[in-house]
Amino acid sequence: MDLVFTNIVNGLMLGALYAIVSVGLTLVFGIVKVINFAHGEFLMVSMFLVYLVTTFFGVHPYFSLILVLPAAFVMGMLVQRLLIEPLQNSDEHIMIFATVGLSIALINLMLLIFGPDILNTPSSGLRQPVNIGSGMFLTGQLNILICAIAVVGGIHLFLTRTQLGRSIRATGQNRSAAQLMGINVSWIYMVTFGIGAACVGLAAVLIAPLYPTSPEVGQYFVLLSFVVVVMGGLGSITGALVASMIIGLVDAFAGFYLGANVKDLVVFGIFLLVLIFRPQGLFGGARNLSHVS
Amino acid sequence: MLKLNDVMAGYGSTTILHGVSLEVNAGEIVTIVGGNGAGKTTTLRVISSLIRARSGQVQFEGRDITGMKAHKVVEAGITMVPEARQLFPEMTVLENLQMGSFTRHARAHYKEKLDEVVGLFPRVAERFSQQAQSLSGGEQQMVAIARGMMACPRLMLFDEPSLGLAPIVVKQVFDVVRAIAAGGTTVLIVEQNVYQTLKIADRGYVIENGEIVMGGEAEQLIGDDHVRKAYLGI
Incomplete structure (x- = not known):
């Protein structure tokens, strides 16, 4: 019983990590209809920024949020404006190539500047273990869980209760009708991309004190977050949260009972089952897959 | 004009x-x-x-x-009511109308326009909280027209x-x-x-x-x- 509890705690913490990385990815896909393969590199660049701000000013890593959040937002906006928008009317695979290219460029840019070494952001007490019963987690992990839930809830409220949020949804559901309402669609796309990037900015602030930062760190996190986004239903924010938790729990249990070598097999096996029996994802309506332009 | x-x-x-x-x-x-x-x-x-x-x-x-x-x-x-309605399918009827009054000018007249639209389309008002995609074709057309009116167009x-x-x-x-x-x-x-x-x-x-x-x-x-x-x- 104790072991089950321990694994549940670990699974939820891991799930929260996937969730906070995935939310921005699924938002951008749902609205702009672009699969952003540079999403992990947004995370990586933001983590470097967290490291720099934290060590340069000697502040608590969470304090760097003041700088990292707006920087990530602007980075997202610029990528949409300068890279995606000029390709808006071309084929989807062109946009995919563009984001893959951006991903490779960012990795190599960071390798050029910082070298391949691993950088450690000061943990400032966030690696303090907390024991509940037989379970154990770090304070920083608990913060990720709280923030993941808050972000999903916050984005949901923003999208349903504010005029800007509603116009973002409207643009995602029918782009040309949104234009006919007087919505500046290219501005909406920029804001959405900015919010998606700001989500990884927040994720970076939470993750950097717990994990080492290197130019490849984005690749490490983002593979599973693609699994999460597809499994939850492309474009579904709640779906991403639920799928994250499922993947996190499966990961924890499979890793414990079957061994670290087999757990990926189980995770991707479940992923394949979802794709076979529910290809639109757990929370995806059939519409989410149709590209309304 | x-x-x-x-x-x-x-x-x-x-x-x-x-x-x-x-x-x-x-x-x-x-x-x-x-x-x-x-x-x-x-x-x-x-x-x-x-x-x-x-x-x-x-x-x-x-x-x-x-x-x-x-x-x-x-x-x-100028507001256009497009062919085949083009509503926002996963938004409620009321949200569709709110999107209609998106421009600053339209938002200033939101209340009175909504009253006008409700007067013209009593059926639409009954469906305010339903998702647009759940309506019949005729009802959707009425919502599309109502949404267009919400923009307070002159043409x-x-x-x-x-x-x-x-x-x-x-x-x-x-x-x-x-x-x-x-x-x-x-x-x-x-x-x-x-x-x-x-x-x-x-x-x-x-x-x-x-x-x-x-x-x-x-x-x-x-x-x-x-x-x-x-x-x-x-």
Whole structure:
């Protein structure tokens, strides 16, 4: 019983990590209809920024949020404006190539500047273990869980209760009708991309004190977050949260009972089952897959 | 009020409009009738800037609006009710109407416009909290028109509002268009339902292969031999 509890705690913490990385990815896909393969590199660049701000000013890593959040937002906006928008009317695979290219460029840019070494952001007490019963987690992990839930809830409220949020949804559901309402669609796309990037900015602030930062760190996190986004239903924010938790729990249990070598097999096996029996994802309506332009 | 001057437009390498000129005066109901692929929808899409004119001008209230961004055209006072409704399917009916009053000007008049719309479409008001995609085709068309009205336009463009609807609903749609015009909004309507449209219109244009081949008083067009043969099946 104790072991089950321990694994549940670990699974939820891991799930929260996937969730906070995935939310921005699924938002951008749902609205702009672009699969952003540079999403992990947004995370990586933001983590470097967290490291720099934290060590340069000697502040608590969470304090760097003041700088990292707006920087990530602007980075997202610029990528949409300068890279995606000029390709808006071309084929989807062109946009995919563009984001893959951006991903490779960012990795190599960071390798050029910082070298391949691993950088450690000061943990400032966030690696303090907390024991509940037989379970154990770090304070920083608990913060990720709280923030993941808050972000999903916050984005949901923003999208349903504010005029800007509603116009973002409207643009995602029918782009040309949104234009006919007087919505500046290219501005909406920029804001959405900015919010998606700001989500990884927040994720970076939470993750950097717990994990080492290197130019490849984005690749490490983002593979599973693609699994999460597809499994939850492309474009579904709640779906991403639920799928994250499922993947996190499966990961924890499979890793414990079957061994670290087999757990990926189980995770991707479940992923394949979802794709076979529910290809639109757990929370995806059939519409989410149709590209309304 | 609206003036198109020798407008050419198309998609990719295909040219659809080969120099369309027409005029809509304030307070009128004007219709463009013609067959499938004649260029009716393309004309409306040029006016609302969803596509760009290759040459020629579009003037609205004396201003050149050719090539203006689509959302700016709405701010200028032109709203289009697009073909096949084009609602926001996963938003509620009320949210669809809220999107309709997106511009600053429209938002300032949100309450009174909503009352007006509810008065005109009591059925729509009953469905406020339902998702738009759950409505019947006729109800969706009413929401689409109501959403267009929410923008407080001075000129409203209708693209085939009767398409795919039951005859009784078609009649309601034309009644509503007439009511909107009676309320002081100028109307430009594009239709394949030629007879009923000419019945409510003041003037009409006939478009064939991307060119205006005929124009005049609606009554005159109903009586015209070519129109009767080609479009009214008489």
